[in-house]
Amino acid sequence: MAEVSKPRRTLFGSERARDEALTAYLFLSPYLLVTLVFTIGVLLFAVYVSFTEFNLFTWPPTWVGLENYKEALTDRRFIRSLVNAVWYVIIVVPAQTTLALFLAVLINSKVRGSNFYRSIYYAPSVTSSVVISLIFWWLYLKTGYLNFGITEALGAVGREWAAIEWLNDPRGLFQLLLGPFGVEISFDLWYLRGPSITWMAIMFQNIFTTAPTFMIMFLAALQDVPPTLYEASAIDGANRRHRFFRITIPMLPPVILFIVVLGTIGTWQVFDQIKILTSGGPLNTTLTPVYLIYVEALGTSGPPRMGFAGAMAFFLAVIIFVFTLIQRRYIESGTEAY
């Protein structure tokens, strides 16, 4: 009896396991099908195309090996777009993270109606980028509200203000700062001019719309800090600032890491604002890698060059990946210090 039932039970077991696996794959199949085609398949296809010259119409593409990659590394516009993106990342990510944390701490400090502030602050983030960009475009006009406001404010203290065309001003930050000292930076040295006025205007818009999302994440993290920690420190005589820097901040690294990584990935891929507001201009000072990839692949300025676009996309993906790794390492080692 026992001899018969033993193999039977394992057979039953394995059959059940097989049934379970089959059910699992049935459950997963709709999702897997979509992802295998539109994410993984497309990714492999993009990698293949990046080794070819492909103009969207002639099939099959011509194999050119590493030519596109070599060209991308020497393409002036690509280098330019990367430099622009670096400015964007190193200004926008710290600014929006700090602002988000600051707002979250304020809302968390036992104010009345914190839910109200939270939902109000988040409202710009749910609005579509088309609409937000439209509003900012209007705000940034030469005859728009921003210039008007500054003129009025400076007029009140007796100063003049020459209206700026915010979305069409290629002058760079360092160029403006050094100009009064008689330092001229020639156009050949564009990389020394710093981010242009237009680029900074778009940065501001991005900070405005992204900070609230991150604020909400910080807020949740702050509310997760056990209140007993604060009570204990209060007994030890810690003041508010001490509590913030000694308890709150040390509790936050995982969230900060998450938000910085998310922010970096997002800022490296900035596209909608460029497409709607500037098309990469003026003088390529708002050209971004993704916008360039888009333009090249579709052939908006010349024949479509899928392969070249694919090679640039590959470099961009590598950069984003490396940034994520560095941040993870850096912030994790920062946590261990505590």
Added chain:
Amino acid sequence: MAERALPLTSVQEKRLQSLGNLVASLKKGVTYAILVSGALLAVSPLIWMISTSLMSLGEAQGVRLVPSTIHFENYTAAWQEADLAGYFINSVKITLITLVGQLLASVLAAYGFAKIKFPRRDLIFGVMLSTIMIPAMVLIIPNFLTVTWLGRIGPIRWINNWPALTIPFMGSIFSIFLLRQFFAQIPDELFDVAQIDGAGHLRFLRQVVIPLSKAPLMVIVVLSFMGSWNALAWPMLVTNSPKWRPIAVGLMNFVDEAGQRTNHMMAGAVITIIPILILYFITQKQFTESIARSALKG
């Protein structure tokens, strides 16, 4: 002496206390001032957009904050000029199809990853989760080629039709991740009990898991709704006629055509975001909470 000194110190104490109260209330005042001005700054673009949408053309082109008379007719004008009705219906259709597809695929997959045991489950999930790192814009052009090709070999057209606009968005690993976290917390014993009653996975999912998971499901509905309603680059690429173009693209076209008619433009913009704003303000409390929670678990 002692009797005199005592009242004095208590007065001093009181003064000190009131000074402390003053500092505390000052701090509180500054906090509120920053919060309120921040809130004003946050909503000012929206308020200003609504305000401009109600102005006459002359007022809208100047710098004015409040309309002198309310011009509701801007809305009907924008609605007709931009043919927003058609785009609006397209957006509703696209959003609903995406929503239903994504919800079905995500619930099934999340349940599979959370509650059914199969070989290399965690490995497969990890690989799928890593696709989050792929920049979406990088895949946009190859995806365009894929949908063109699918339309050529398949029974239905993809370009300029609903499949291209909806099907690629049905596989959302983010939604699956959110749901899986939640499903995993449901005790396995519940399934064992259900199994004794003769229920399979599908029935357990339908009758037990889904009713328990209303909160994360709602987050996915809202997020997917927003993503689909606000999408711009992809719909612009895969449509070339108003037949299937969503409202974001319609608004972009209208902005190009409307030129200087800012008041109409803004009215169009307000119409575009009304569904999103309504959805957001209905669900905002649960929504912001779950967004934050889900983010922290990631």
